[in-house]
Amino acid sequence: MNSEEFISKLSELGIPVFGVEAASTILDKPRSYAALYLLRLFKAKKIERVERDKYYLPGTQLNTIASRLVPYSYISLYSALEHYALTTQIPNEIAVITARYHKNIVINGRKIRFYKVKKGLIYGYVSFAKGPVIAEPEKIFIDDLYLHGRLYFSEELEHAIKAGKLNIEKLCNYAIRSGKRSIASLLGYYLDKLGVNAEVLIPYRSPSYIRLTKNGVLNSKWHIYGD
Numbered sequence: 001m002n003s004e005e006f007i008s009k010l011s012e013l014g015i016p017v018f019g020v021e022a023a024s025t026i027l028d029k030p031r032s033y034a035a036l037y038l039l040r041l042f043k044a045k046k047i048e049r050v051e052r053d054k055y056y057l058p059g060t061q062l063n064t065i066a067s068r069l070v071p072y073s074y075i076s077l078y079s080a081l082e083h084y085a086l087t088t089q090i091p092n093e094i095a096v097i098t099a100r101y102h103k104n105i106v107i108n109g110r111k112i113r114f115y116k117v118k119k120g121l122i123y124g125y126v127s128f129a130k131g132p133v134i135a136e137p138e139k140i141f142i143d144d145l146y147l148h149g150r151l152y153f154s155e156e157l158e159h160a161i162k163a164g165k166l167n168i169e170k171l172c173n174y175a176i177r178s179g180k181r182s183i184a185s186l187l188g189y190y191l192d193k194l195g196v197n198a199e200v201l202i203p204y205r206s207p208s209y210i211r212l213t214k215n216g217v218l219n220s221k222w223h224i225y226g227d
Contacts (some may be wrong), residue, residue: 001027003046006037007057014130016060017068020053050107063132066094066112073098073114074125076135076143077153084137086165087156097122097135097143115147124174138171145175145183150212151190158194172200181206189222 001009009026010018024034038055041047047055056065063083067075075083078091093111096102099119105112124139135143137160144153151157160166168191175187184204191198202221209223216225 003041003044006041007046010057011130016064016130017050017054017056019055051105061132062107062110062112063094063134064130065107066096067133069112070096070098070100070102070114072100072119072122074122074127074133074135076115076125076140077147080135080137080140081153081156083132083134084160084165086137086140086160086163087153115143117143117146121146121178123177136170137166138174141166141171141187142174142178142183145186146178146180149182149186151186154190157190161194161196168196168198172198175201176204182210185210185222185224189219189224189226192219192222 006026010016015022020031020035020038023038024031027034027037029037035053038047038053042049042055048058049055050065050069054069063075063079067073073096075094076097077095078087078089079094081087082089082091093113096112096114097117098114099117099122101116102114104114124136124142125133126136127133141151141153141157145151161168172187175183181204184201185206188198188201188205206223209218209225211225213225213227216227218225
């Protein structure tokens with residue numbers, strides 16, 4: 001198989017980011033042959049390399065590379081909020097949620113930060129054909145609560161709700177699905193403050209009290225010391 005046929009096959013299969021295993025399968029050759037084949041294509045400037053044994057097709061968007069570099073990964077946090085036009089902030093890095101550890105890297109001057117979570121938290125994302133894998137709007141806020149222990153994107157949550165860009169039922173279900181009672185308590189607390197009914201989360205709230213501020217006011221409904 002010549003290089004043009006190989007690249008065409010990758011594009012046809014919707015594989016913009018690939019490694020030796022994928023190449024070995026497409027070429028129907030051993031891994032050692034596939035590794036050398038890819039290295040030759042890279043040196044011929046027909047494909048680009050992210051890291052050892054990981055390559056991408058020329059012209060592939062950075063979000064696509066970031067979210068398809070590691071299995072069970074997707075873009076979230078500010079990067080995903082920007083995708084849905086839910087923030088005015090311009091992220092200085094691409095945040096990737098992943099079930100596998102990967103060191104942070106820089107591609108074309110842009111930092112890609114990987115956040116490792118348990119595999120059970122890899123849900124609530126959309127995979128665009130030949131494009132990036134991005135968290136659904138609802139899942140962005142669950143990831144926010146999980147990683148920060150509080151709502152970091154409070155303004156963005158309010159904006160998304162007022163703009164009708166969130167499915168509240170899905171948001172609550174994703175909180176329950178996380179299996180983290182602290183997330184149910186926190187989400188219920190913040191939704192209550194915005195005048196949104198979150199009663200469905202009460203059975204899943206944290207049994208212990210969560211302190212958001214040192215001298216916070218007790219919210220007995222959600223077991224939180226907040227502002």
